[in-house]
Amino acid sequence: MTSDRSIVVDSLGVGLATGACGVSFGAISTASGLSVLQTCLISLLVFTGASQFAFVGIVASGGNPLTGALTATLLGSRNLFYGVSLAPRLDLDPLARLASAHVVIDESTAMAVTRDTRRQARLGFYWTGISIFVLWNLTTFVGALAGDAIGDPRTYGLDAAVGAAFLGLLWPRLATWKGRIVALVGAAVALGLVPVTSAGLPIVLGGGVAVLLGMLWRTRAAS
Amino acid sequence: MADAGRIVTGVWAGIAVMVVGCFALKYAGLSVPPSVLQHPLTVRAVELIPAGLLGALIAVQVLADGASVQVDARLLALGVAAVLLTLRVPFLPMVVVSAAVAALVRQL
Numbered sequence: 524m525t526s527d528r529s530i531v532v533d534s535l536g537v538g539l540a541t542g543a544c545g546v547s548f549g550a551i552s553t554a555s556g557l558s559v560l561q562t563c564l565i566s567l568l569v570f571t572g573a574s575q576f577a578f579v580g581i582v583a584s585g586g587n588p589l590t591g592a593l594t595a596t597l598l599g600s601r602n603l604f605y606g607v608s609l610a611p612r613l614d615l616d617p618l619a620r621l622a623s624a625h626v627v628i629d630e631s632t633a634m635a636v637t638r639d640t641r642r643q644a645r646l647g648f649y650w651t652g653i654s655i656f657v658l659w660n661l662t663t664f665v666g667a668l669a670g671d672a673i674g675d676p677r678t679y680g681l682d683a684a685v686g687a688a689f690l691g692l693l694w695p696r697l698a699t700w701k702g703r704i705v706a707l708v709g710a711a712v713a714l715g716l717v718p719v720t721s722a723g724l725p726i727v728l729g730g731g732v733a734v735l736l737g738m739l740w741r742t743r744a745a746s
Numbered sequence: 747m748a749d750a751g752r753i754v755t756g757v758w759a760g761i762a763v764m765v766v767g768c769f770a771l772k773y774a775g776l777s778v779p780p781s782v783l784q785h786p787l788t789v790r791a792v793e794l795i796p797a798g799l800l801g802a803l804i805a806v807q808v809l810a811d812g813a814s815v816q817v818d819a820r821l822l823a824l825g826v827a828a829v830l831l832t833l834r835v836p837f838l839p840m841v842v843v844s845a846a847v848a849a850l851v852r853q854l
Binding site for chain 1: 798813845
């Protein structure tokens, strides 16, 4: 059984690694021609990394901002599925749902759905979501002001740290063959889709295909 | 000037649509009725979602660069992370060491 303290420490670790990457969003967004105010409002009010990058990417390449917004929203559709898997674990009343929905993102979900109890799911969800929210918005502001001068978070290996953090979360689920195969299928399908779909979709589709396959497998084994 | 004005307005409109759309999806996901959540199919799907999504997330995080697949220091860092996890190194030191490996390799 994981201790509460270690969940908080782990959550802050993920928060630090992920939140610091707001610097690159801030720098790319202002480099794409958005104002510092627009850049900071996007991080404050949209708060879902892939969607934010998609929006400024489309605006920067001369795309219609409404197309950018629709693409960003489509990318955010994975948060719908995150919500479905979070809801029974967090068990929130309607008012708390309204207040908490904003921090439903990749990392807060990953740090919550792997927990055994409601208490620990909530600990992982809020500590991860809120620490990322605070840091992501601070670093967005810094990145927007300083632009490229601040340097690339990749220099510090922060992009690699996020992958390692996800592997740490996946690790317990690799104990069974079913978990291993579902994770591998998700990875393989996502990777295959990277060159042919827009950013963010490979995650939803790869995960979706893996889940469907896992469900079919169970059905066959049971019959 | 009129064109520039329209583009600026367009960006604000785009931001507004994106803000509403992204929040609505997050809120809707949390608000799915319990009857739907307790359906056996949903329960099975929800059980499998973390492994499938984490697998996909890792692949994209580590091997994608925009629209292309790229092998670089991130994959080495992931390999180091896997070794450390096998050795039962705790989460945070594992993440820090694998980030440091990526940073170090890029300095070379």
